[in-house]
Amino acid sequence: MEIERRTAGNTAIVLIDYVTGFGGMIGSQTIAQNVAGARALAQTALAFKVPLVVTMGPELDPRGVIYPELAEQLGDHPIVYRAGSFDAFAFDGFEQAIAATGVKHLVIGGLMTDGCVMQTSLSALRRDYDVSLVVDASASQTEIGQQTAIQRLTKYGVNLTTWLSFASELQVSYDNVQTVAAFRKIQANSPAYAMLQSTMAGTMRFAESLRQA
Secondary structure (H helix, E strand, C coil): CCCCCCCCCCEEEEEECCEHHHHCCCCCCCHHHHHHHHHHHHHHHHHHCCCEEEEECCCCCCCCCECHHHHHHHCCCCCEECCCCCCHHHCHHHHHHHHHHCCCEEEEEEECHHHHHHHHHHHHHHCCCEEEEEHHHCECCCHHHHHHHHHHHHHCCCEEECHHHHHHHHHCCCCCHHHHHHHHHHHCCCHHHHHHHHHHHHHHHHHHHHHHC
16 A cells, blocks of 8 residues: 655645634643644644644634744744634635645644534545644544544544654654754653653763763
8 A cells, every 4th residue: 555655745734723712612632732732733844844824713813812832933924814714715815825835735733623623624625635633733622522523524534643643754763863853842742752851861961971970
């Protein structure tokens, strides 16, 4: 079976509605986990030069602003503001931004999985894009809403991934030294990996002190 590996040349990352007002509503994962997933995807796009499309509601959205932790990563990267449609493709500016990437693989994360993320993903499938849902960077108000959305999306051919799995697919190996530091920064969005890196750094410092003794 030939399975195309996702690369910066054939894949775009799409971030949908990571808005503070929605963050307070999610129940299928913690806010901290969702923020970490959003931040990791943005870092992945920047580290591996993956085309990135970010969208949210109106520019002066009463539901809040984009996650500050995500905004910090994005810097001056453009945001596609749109009106009330749950399907981002219903807004010409979004469809044009996706088309401008020139790719056919879309890796999507955002809020809510059973709302705008699902409707946008289904619309992407109708346009013959290959879609991957980043399950640990997407959330719904309830666990049943999350699982029902995932079941429907996978039924129609959406692939499931996690933010670390996707970053690992791009990194390929720790031997890829040009991006390994950025990859470790992405890994550190996981508390377990952050602890591992701290442990490794402490062990290496101790070993170096023994060599110098």
